[in-house]
Amino acid sequence: MSEDAFDDLIAALDPAMAIVTTVSGGERAGCLIGFHAQCSISPPRYVVWLSKANHTFRVGVHARSFAVHFLGQDDEHLAQLFGTTSGDDGDKFGECAWEEADGGVPLLSDCPNRFVAERVALLDEGSDHVCLVLHPTAASARTPFRPLRLSQVEHLQPGHESEERPKPAEERSA
Template sequence: MPDDAFDQIMASVDAPLVVVTTVAEDERAGCLVGFHAQSSIGPERYCVWLSKANHTYRVALRSSHLAVHFLGADDLPMAERFGTQTGEEVDKFAGLDVSDSEYGVPLVDALPNRIVLERTALLDDGGDHVCLMTRVVDAQSAGSFTPLRVSDAAHLDPGHEADERAIEP
C-alpha cells in the first residue's frame, strides 16, 4: 500500500468533530475527537475512540458514562479549547457554562447537539486509540446544523501527539 493512500482516503472523508466529556470520582475531562460513529440503529449504539495519550481516556476508563457534543461550523473556538490543551495542565471547563447530566457527566451548555452514553464495552487492539462501545441513554438536539470537520481544524496543534502513550491508565 502506498504510504499516503490511507491518509488521502481519510482526508477525503473529512469526518465531523465532536467534544467528548466524562467524569469519574469528581474529576471532569473532555477532549476533541474525530473518531466516532453510530454503530447500531436498534438498539441505539455509538462508538467513540479515545487517544491513549489523553487525560480524557484515563478518566473514561474509570467512568460509566460520557457525552458526545457535536460541533457546528461556528464552534472552532470550542474545538481549540478541547483539542489543543491537556487536562493534566488546565481545566478545560473553566469559564464555561456547564450542566451535569442525570449521570453526572458534564454537558457544555454552548454545545446543545449531544448524546449521553453508557459504556458497555471497551476494545483495545494495541493501537494508539481505544474504542468505547456505548448505549445511547439520552439525546438532545437544537435542530439541523452544519458540522465542524477535521479539515476545518487541521491547523490546530493537539495537546498530545498521537505517538504519546499513557504510562499507566
C-alpha cells in the first residue's frame, strides 16, 4: 500500500478539531484531538482516539467521564494551549477559564459547543492511539459555528510526538 496516497486521502478530509477533557483520581487532563466521530445513532455513541504519548491518555484510561469540546474558528488559542502544552509539564487549566461538571470533568468556559459523556468501551489494538467509545449524557450547542479545522492548526508543534508513546511489552523485552 502507498502510505503517501493514504495520507493524501486523509489530509483532504480536513477534520474539525476538538478538545477532550477528563479527570481521574483528582488529576485533570485535556488534549487537542482530530480523531473523533459519531459512531451510533441509537443509542447515541461518539468515539475519540487519544495518543498513547499524551498525559491525557494516562489519565483517561482510568477515567469514566469525559467532555468533548468542539472548537470554532476563533478558538485557535485553546487549540494551541491544549495541543502544544503537555500536562506532564504544567497545568493547562490554570491558563484558561473552566468549571467542573458532574464527576469533576473540566468544562472549558470558552467552548459552548460540547458534550459530557461516560466511557462505555476502550479499544487498544496496538497502534499509537486508543479508541474510547463514549455515551453522551449532557450537551450544549451554540449554533451556528464554523469548526476550527486541522488545516488551520497544522503549524502547531504537539506537546508530545506519537513516537514518544510507551512501547508495547513485546517490544520492551526484545
